[in-house]
Amino acid sequence: MQKKHWSLILAMAMLLSLLPQAVLAQAPNYYTSVIVSDVTSGAPVVGGSFTTDVSLSIVNNATPMLGVMGVDLYLGFDPAIVNVDDADDNPANGVQVNVSTGFFGGSVVVAKNIVLPYGAETCPGGGSCVHLALSHTGAPITNKTGKIATITWGGLAVGPTGLAVLTDTVLADVDGNTVPINSTSVPAISIVPAGTITGRVEEQGQTDFSGVSLTAYNTGGGVVGTATTDAAGNFTITVPQGGVYQVQAFDHGYLKAQKSSVYVVGATVGIGTTRLLGGDVNGDNNVNILDIVGIIGVFGTGGTISTDINDDGTVNIFDLTIAAGNFTKVGPTAW
Numbered sequence: 001m002q003k004k005h006w007s008l009i010l011a012m013a014m015l016l017s018l019l020p021q022a023v024l025a026q027a028p029n030y031y032t033s034v035i036v037s038d039v040t041s042g043a044p045v046v047g048g049s050f051t052t053d054v055s056l057s058i059v060n061n062a063t064p065m066l067g068v069m070g071v072d073l074y075l076g077f078d079p080a081i082v083n084v085d086d087a088d089d090n091p092a093n094g095v096q097v098n099v100s101t102g103f104f105g106g107s108v109v110v111a112k113n114i115v116l117p118y119g120a121e122t123c124p125g126g127g128s129c130v131h132l133a134l135s136h137t138g139a140p141i142t143n144k145t146g147k148i149a150t151i152t153w154g155g156l157a158v159g160p161t162g163l164a165v166l167t168d169t170v171l172a173d174v175d176g177n178t179v180p181i182n183s184t185s186v187p188a189i190s191i192v193p194a195g196t197i198t199g200r201v202e203e204q205g206q207t208d209f210s211g212v213s214l215t216a217y218n219t220g221g222g223v224v225g226t227a228t229t230d231a232a233g234n235f236t237i238t239v240p241q242g243g244v245y246q247v248q249a250f251d252h253g254y255l256k257a258q259k260s261s262v263y264v265v266g267a268t269v270g271i272g273t274t275r276l277l278g279g280d281v282n283g284d285n286n287v288n289i290l291d292i293v294g295i296i297g298v299f300g301t302g303g304t305i306s307t308d309i310n311d312d313g314t315v316n317i318f319d320l321t322i323a324a325g326n327f328t329k330v331g332p333t334a335w
């Protein structure tokens with residue numbers, strides 16, 4: 001009885017030790033993915049636009065290595081919720097996306113770049129999709145992750161975008177065979193109502209406050225909205241409603257200003273006025289001797305957008321006194 005028990009444990013232990021090897025032996029020597037990124041810029045809001053990237057990835061763990069020579073991609077979406085911004089701005093040839101050379105390189109060959117349905121061509125299973133067929137004339141790609149396209153979407157209505165890599169999507173090798181796709185990754189992006197952040201920026205030493213860049217970041221540090229000021233310094237940034245954002249104001253030659261924890265709970269949130277302090281010539285958010293030296297070095301000339309702090313066309317005593325007055329100050333300054 002006792003002997004039988006031990007032999008059973010021994011047999012199980014041997015089986016367990018063999019298991020990982022058996023799994024490894026059955027695993028393919030490569031791994032391929034089709035990846036749609038989350039929002040890379042802009043905001044997924046009604047009336048707004050945002051971008052996503054489409055990437056391919058292949059990793060080979062052993063030789064002979066499998067190489068990708070082409071892709072035939074169908075990326076589905078809900079046309080009631082989003083549309084695709086035409087990359088070539090030419091309505092006569094339908095709607096295109098921006099093809100990227102990140103994965104296939106400069107020798108990429110575009111066989112198909114069209115949003116369906118268009119003409120006689122429809123999406124597999126009906127509905128709407130981006131159809132992208134790409135190859136390239138270089139060597140088969142065996143170990144790489146890179147972009148094949150950037151898509152700019154417009155938000156039409158509130159709801160899930162329905163982004164999905166449709167099953168007809170294939171990768172192909174140099175012999176014209178299918179390369180299996182091991183995984184697809186698509187974010188669940190939903191269009192939400194638009195919210196706005198309004199405010200005003202003044203600039204030390206100036207009376208025309210136009211051209212200040214505003215950027216709203218989400219809690220993950222992603223850019224969700226941008227704007228520039230008008231002559232009075234006013235701006236409006238469009239962001240997704242219901243989020244918490246950080247807003248930064250920037251202009252060349254000035255320290256940044258920042259407003260944190262802007263909670264856009266309603267349609268519009270006003271964050272008031274801030275005043276940018278001048279003198280940061282080298283843009284490191286720090287007014288120090290390097291900035292002073294930078295101004296002195298071009299004193300009496302037209303300078304640059306960074307050395308001509310007050311944007312009056314000349315680097316003179318006024319630019320120098322602004323910088324000297326802010327000596328040792330650092331940004332971002334509080335809003």
Ligand SMILES: [Ca+2]
Binds near residue numbers: 091093095
């Ligand atoms: Ca077009």
Ligand SMILES: [Ca+2]
Binds near residue numbers: 279291
């Ligand atoms: Ca500086």
Ligand SMILES: [Ca+2]
Binds near residue numbers: 309310311313315
């Ligand atoms: Ca000046």
